[in-house]
């Protein structure tokens with residue numbers, strides 16, 4: 001009797017996608033239920049982006065997609081095939097801190113630091129949007145990022161310093 | 167989250183074809199509500215149709231001067247669109263009062279119309295809920311119901327529709343444009359969402375195999391006297407306990423037209439046209455606004471933890487009307 005090879009099982013659910021993260025393209029074989037946040041942390045191993053609530057309620061997972069800030073926990077990696085993504089690991093250039101990173105240090109804008117990557121990516125998005133004029137605007141437009149350590153006053157001061165220098 | 171398959175719709179008709187006959191398939195747009203509910207195991211589609219590739223991403227005037235908002239335009243791009251800011255500032259104000267900047271960059275106009283209630287029991291699969299599991303009972307009526315409805319409730323569900331955008335759309339008299347197998351259909355916003363009655367599992371009148379293609383705003387602009395007032399437990403990034411969208415026009419010192427839409431009080435954005443007509447030709451005074459507010463809330467029914475809502479709603483109505491009246495432009 002002829003030997004019949006077992007059919008190769010193609011996992012219907014797996015998609016091949018490319019995410020460009022911090023200017024580096026990554027090809028991922030990924031199942032559709034993997035969120036962008038989990039793809040960044042567990043597949044690409046960039047763990048700077050944090051998981052706080054996993055429900056859109058805290059902002060710890062904020063990254064920039066094509067320059068816009070979003071919560072990476074509430075989108076699927078497959079939906080972002082081909083997108084340009086910036087995480088906290090990609091905001092410094094040539095070893096020089098991003099002005100917001102420096103401002104967060106200058107203003108002591110954190111305690112535990114868990115919310116900080118999301119805060120900084122969110123603040124970069126805020127500056128890109130160009131809608132914040134006053135301190136109150138910054139407070140409102142940074143409200144998508146919670147800080148359990150309550151460093152809000154210093155966070156707003158840090159963002160304001162960078163905005164005023166633009 | 168359960169396992170599911172995923173595809174990207176290549177066109178509007180393709181999206182409609184893909185969903186027709188597939189009860190367990192769902193569209194996904196921004197994902198901010200659907201993925202949340204899937205993680206909580208409240209929704210478990212077996213297939214997601216990603217509609218983000220559809221050309222429904224523009225805001226443009228129709229030939230007759232009405233403004234078309236594509237279903238896939240994000241809430242942020244809608245609120246900050248120059249024509250929306252200029253001609254429909256109430257809508258911009260309402261959208262910007264909702265969620266967070268990150269979420270508004272993801273949330274789409276179609277998805278916002280379709281978002282589900284934030285009733286805690288709807289989210290908690292260990293409790294009965296007629297909206298999640300028809301016939302299982304309503305945990306909120308005799309439970310903790312601080313965020314729940316006071317108008318238009320039924321003995322089967324007292325949930326509220328949580329959207330801010332939709333409250334403004336109700337005041338503006340927007341129309342929802344949808345496409346299904348049978349062709350295109352226009353649904354006035356007042357007929358889009360439903361009251362719970364005996365079928366709280368059905369939030370709105372969109373059929374499963376219909377796609378929202380856009381929202382049409384009438385030509386009339388109320389950009390002089392308008393206000394979206396949102397009252398909530400913290401100053402930002404929280405759902406409304408009560409919200410009020412007001413537009414009004416004056417003529418010779420009296421009210422020529424006023425529209426008052428309420429959020430956070432019912433299963434759909436709430437309006438009482440009878441009371442609005444009563445205000446017509448009356449002076450725009452706090453006394454008249456207060457009397458109108460009393461009439462709007464006359465039938466309010468509370469459930470314990472939300473006993474505060476009628477009084478809050480009345481004060482919010484008066485304040486929103488006053489602020490619309492006195493807005494500096």
Ligand SMILES: Cc1cc2nc3c(=O)[nH]c(=O)nc-3n(C[C@H](O)[C@H](O)[C@H](O)COP(=O)(O)OP(=O)(O)OC[C@H]3O[C@@H](n4cnc5c(N)ncnc54)[C@H](O)[C@@H]3O)c2cc1C
Pocket residue numbers: 055056057192193194195196197198199200201202217237238263264265266269272273274275276277278279280281328329330331376377378379403404405406
């Ligand atoms: C933490 C948090 C806070 C929030 N706060 C507020 C708030 O204060 N005020 C407020 O108004 N909202 C708030 N939201 C809700 C947010 O506005 C909605 O989640 C969002 O508008 C949904 O849009 P989406 O594109 O992400 O929808 P999705 O999650 O992609 O879809 C939601 C539903 O709509 C259906 N759908 C989407 N597009 C279409 C279409 N074109 N045709 C037919 N069906 C479609 C999907 O099948 C799904 O059933 C909040 C959300 C979160 C997570």
Ligand code: SF4
Pocket residue numbers: 283285286287288294295296297298303304305306307322323324325366
């Ligand atoms: S109020 Fe509606 S959504 Fe909430 S538990 Fe009752 S039936 Fe479910």
Ligand code: FES
Pocket residue numbers: 050051052053054055056057058059060061062071072073074
């Ligand atoms: S982890 Fe995404 S918002 Fe909290």
Ligand code: FES
Pocket residue numbers: 109110111112113114115116146147148149150151
């Ligand atoms: S620094 Fe600890 S949560 Fe913000």
